[in-house]
Amino acid sequence: xxxxxxxxxxxxxxxxxxxxxxxxxxxxxxxxxxxxxxxxxxxxxxxxxxxxxxxxxxxxxxxxxxxxxxxxxxxxxxxxxxxxxxxxxxxxxxxxxxxxxxxxxxxxxxxxxxxxxxxxxxxxxxxxxxxxxxxxxxxxxxxxxxxxxxxxxxxxxxxxxxxxxxxxxxxxxxxxxxxxx
Ligand SMILES: CC(C)(COP(=O)(O)OP(=O)(O)OC[C@H]1O[C@@H](n2cnc3c(N)ncnc32)[C@H](O)[C@@H]1OP(=O)(O)O)[C@@H](O)C(=O)NCCC(=O)NCCS
Numbered sequence: 001x002x003x004x005x006x007x008x009x010x011x012x013x014x015x016x017x018x019x020x021x022x023x024x025x026x027x028x029x030x031x032x033x034x035x036x037x038x039x040x041x042x043x044x045x046x047x048x049x050x051x052x053x054x055x056x057x058x059x060x061x062x063x064x065x066x067x068x069x070x071x072x073x074x075x076x077x078x079x080x081x082x083x084x085x086x087x088x089x090x091x092x093x094x095x096x097x098x099x100x101x102x103x104x105x106x107x108x109x110x111x112x113x114x115x116x117x118x119x120x121x122x123x124x125x126x127x128x129x130x131x132x133x134x135x136x137x138x139x140x141x142x143x144x145x146x147x148x149x150x151x152x153x154x155x156x157x158x159x160x161x162x163x164x165x166x167x168x169x170x171x172x173x174x175x176x177x178x179x180x181x
Contacts, residue, residue, distance in 0.1 A: 002070070002101060004108055007060035009052045014069045015060065016044040022091035030122050030145060030159035043148060061108040063092070063101050070096045073105035077113065083140075083165050084115025102131055107176040110169035117172070118165035120145075129162065136171060137164035 007015060020040045028036060035043075052060065057078065063071035070093040079086035087109050092101045110117050121128045122145065129139075140163035148154045166172060 001065075002104070003064045004104065005062055005064070007052055007062050007072070008055075009049070011060075011062060011069075012048040012052045013045065015052070015062070015072055016041070016048040018069050018072060018093060019048070019089060019091055020044050022094070025094055026125060026128075027122065030124055030156060031148070032154050032156050035148065035154040039154070040148075059109075061105055063105055065096070069093070071101045071105050073109040075109040075113070075117075078115065080118065082116075083118035083163070085109075085113045085117050085169075087117060087119040090119070103135060103175050106135060107173045110166070110172040111176070113169050116165060116167045117169035118163055120161040120163055123160040123162060129164070132164040135175075137166055139163070140165050 020036075023031065023040055023044075024036045031040075051058065051074070058074065058076050060072060060074045062069055072089060072091055073087060074089040076086040076088055078084070087106070090102065090105055090109070092105070118140070119132075120143075121132065123142070133139075142160050142162050145155060145159045145161050
């Protein structure tokens with residue numbers, strides 16, 4: 001059975017590995033190959049070590065199966081005065097997609113969030129957009145993707161992303177107990 005728990009500093013390397021694997025599978029085209037293939041392991045390793053060492057105002061939820069990491073959701077509380085908490089990252093291990101794990105991770109991200117909830121999804125990532133729409137997300141504005149670490153060479157041109165948002169994210173948390181992932 002899939003287990004969900006809050007991440008701590010000791011999880012940084014495993015989280016970075018899953019995040020990078022998912023980026024390389026799903027962000028290619030928008031992110032530059034050289035960044036994805038050569039630089040992202042170090043970039044994500046440092047980012048997650050820093051994030052999980054100081055977790056103030058955030059929560060990272062992990063999904064595990066037989067002790068193996070199969071998903072992650074990172075939420076930043078009070079990120080925006082209008083839209084509320086930001087789901088900054090949501091990734092499910094590729095072979096475990098479409099088994100309800102993303103739904104439960106999104107529910108964990110929404111738990112104890114008294115504000116709205118929102119996120120940004122790449123324009124090319126139509127599969128994730130279908131997921132957010134299936135979970136009741138509303139499509140908002142479109143903007144250019146901010147380059148990782150503010151380095152524009154890490155992007156291919158000027159890819160765009162869409163905001164998805166939930167003004168009342170309590171509705172998402174219902175799925176935690178709806179069925180077993
Ligand atoms: C997007 C993602 C988090 C969704 O998680 P998931 O565990 O695969 O999704 P779920 O199984 O909970 O899906 C719930 C519902 O969403 C919809 N959905 C999910 N994936 C879909 C897809 N590829 N195409 C169409 N609809 C989809 C379906 O209605 C699905 O219900 P169903 O399987 O009973 O038809 C996951 O697929 C993932 O990690 N993708 C790669 C990384 C990524 O794109 N992350 C988002 C970055 S913004």
